[in-house]
Amino acid sequence: MMSHVNQTINFQTQHRQKVRRMNLFVSISAALAGLLFGLDIGVISGALPFITQHFSLTSHQQEWVVSSMMLGAAGGAICNGWVSHRLGRKYSLMVGAVLFILGSAGSAFATSVEFLLMSRVLLGVAVGIASYTAPLYLSEMATENVRGKMISLYQLMITFGIVLAFLSDTAFSYSGNWRAMLGILALPAVILFAMVIFLPNSPRWLAAKGLHVEAEEVLRMLRDTSEKARQELNEIRESLRMKQGGFALFRANKNVRRAVFLGMLLQGMQQFTGMNIIMYYAPQIFKMAGFQSTQEQMLATVIVGLTFMFATFIAVFTVDKSGRKPILKIGFAVMAFATLVLGWCLMKAGEGEISTGLSWVSVGMTMLCIGGYAMSAAPVVWILCSEIQPLKCRDFGITCSTTTNWVANMIIGATFLSLLGSIGAAGTFWLYTGFNLLFIVVTFLLVPETKGVTLEHIEKNLMAGKKLKDLGS
Template sequence: MGGDHFVNAEVIESSTFQARATVVFTCLLAALAGLMFGLDIGVISGATQFIQAEFRVDDRTIEWIVSAMMLGAAAGALGAGWLSATLGRKRSLILGGVLFVLGSVLSGYAWSPETLIAARVVLGLAIGVATFAAPLYLAEVAPERIRGAMISTYQLMITVGILVAFLSDTMLSYSGAWRWMLGIIAIPGTLFLLGVLLLPDSPRWLFMRGRREEAMRILHRLRGDVNVAEREAAEIEEQLKTPQRGWHLFLENRNFRRSVGLGVLLQLMQQFTGMNVVMYYAPRIFQEMGYDTHGQMWFTALVGLTNVLATFIAIALIDKWGRKPILYTGFAVMATGLGVVGTMMHGNLAGHGEQIFTVVMLLVFIVGFAMSAGPLVWTLCSEIQPLKGRDFGIGCSTFTNWVANMIVGATFLSLLNGIGNSATFWLYASLNLIFIALTFWLVPETKGVSLEHIERNLMHGKRLRDIGE
């Protein structure tokens, strides 16, 4: 009897370990979609000055080349909800991978600014689909106790992709080989495409499609405990009694409109922190500080490294400290960093010490974003939407992300040329201060709370900031 108990305990422990390993592997592989996103953000930063020289185009054309990806991503995000619901989260990621490889190859062979803009639109379509499907997939596969950390891994992979792209650009900048900068990312794109074929489908999506037996088999494998899997399946099936009908729900239900509105606001807040100004135009910013081409590229690589390292802060704290305290801290740090950068650039930055101090404060800003709004906004947007409208809600917030991203990318050089570098950074610093107040009034604390509990509070009409209680 005692021996049987020992054997059963050993089997349960082994099953639990295998389940944890499966969940981590699955989430890491899906989060590689973030790597694709990061690579595409990063490569254009180092390539713009060489593209400008070869095609002899002005700053406005460069803004269009940079922001074309966001235009495609906005279009991809519009169709991503339908794709994710119809084809499934996994197949949406596969489609994103195919488009990414095609867009990367076309970028490397671009023979005119117009061709390059078209290639960037294709890349954008890939990223638009992937940035919708990946966080949604992660939210539905990860157990709630580690959901925040797993979704934050998606943001970490974005930062790793940016760093790899910055380092690649720096190495290739000595020869000015911008075509290789843009085309070489087709290689990791192909590896991602092969890897994502190994992923299981989302159990929640399978339940939505009426494929219960398959969903339970995957859920058992992911959770490693039959009772836990059965309990989660019961919660999902209870929610699915009301069918997925996002648009109709948006028109009919005020509470759902509130959650969609909050998701849209969160993405606007993330984009207007000014982070992507630095990501897309870092070499130009360092040029404004007085550095030569190689100095610009190496400092840009340092920006990427700081971004990666600071993201670990979010992964470590998100399920311990909570969402709101991290957001407060991040917005305050970002406002301070950009405010000081603007003040320093208001002078002449004549001394080397002043230049280095300004670079350090820009890196402080990067730390503030990477530990807070970067990963947490994606986490919150996936948590606050009710299951029956989740595809629609996340689709709206993802679309907003890319429209706001496009506005940032298409206006920064114009702002620099119009109001000057110091006023531009002061503008973004002021927005970060406003975001602290918006976080207090509207953003809920969702740490350790099940998606189903958040939905019940939302639909019962609780204030948005209270739906995690």
């Protein structure tokens, strides 16, 4: 009898260890898509000055070299709604990896501005697919008590990619080899493709396709007990009973429209914090602050990237404990203060009052702004957008929100230099100060707290007509 009990305990222990290893492999593999995302965001800031010199780019052309990636990303997010629905999350990630390899190689060997722009658009399609699929896949694979942490790991990999890109840019900046800066991005894409081969399909996607046996098998691989797997599958089946799906459900159901529009609003808020302008144009910002040499500008940019990465750990370890909503409010407040002071520093620099102290205050405020973003809007918006959409409209809803992210991203990337020319550096950052203050109010009024709540329960509250801010109650 005792031997049988020991065998049972050993089997349960071994199963839990297998479950932990599988969840870790899923997290790392899907989050590797975030690494590619971050690499492409970070690499262009260091490469742009050398590309500008090589092709003699105007300010308008510089804006398009930066924002063409966002144009492709918006297209990739739109197309991936259909691809993800038809082929599943796993094969969407594989498609993204292949496109990333092609786009990186094309950028490295570009012989003209037009060829570079086309390659950047292709890279954007790959990033759009990754930014759509990875958080969705992670949200559907994770349990409610670690869902925020797993998706935050994706964001952490984005920041790690940015740091790697900045370090790589710094290393190649001494020779000015912008082709190597862009081409080296293909290596992690090859690794992603190889790892995704061994990933299981999402159980929610399998169930939506009527493959309930396969869905339960995957859930058994990811959950501690068979009872949890069966219970979760039953909840998934319950949420699939709605006859309509996708755009038809969006058009017919006002509650679904509320969720889709909230997702779009959240992604717009994330972008209009103004954070990506610091990522894309960091060397130019530091030049305005008084850092004259390319090496000084790149060193300051690396410091910013490290700040981004380490601040993301705050979200990883607090988002499932403190919740989504408090972190968002704190983050927006920090960014409002930092952009306010940064605008003042740049105003003084524009008046000729450049000093070492002022330069380092600018770097400090940039770091504070990055830190506030990395601990709040950067991961939390992706978490919320993957949580609030009902199952039968999830592909459509996340297509809308992710596309909004990249359209807003493109607008910011394409207008930053123009804004600098029209209202000045200080006015530009003060504009984003106003946006961040507004977003604090929106968070109070509309954003739900979803920590520790299953996706199916959030969906029930939505369909019952509860207020958006009460979806997690």
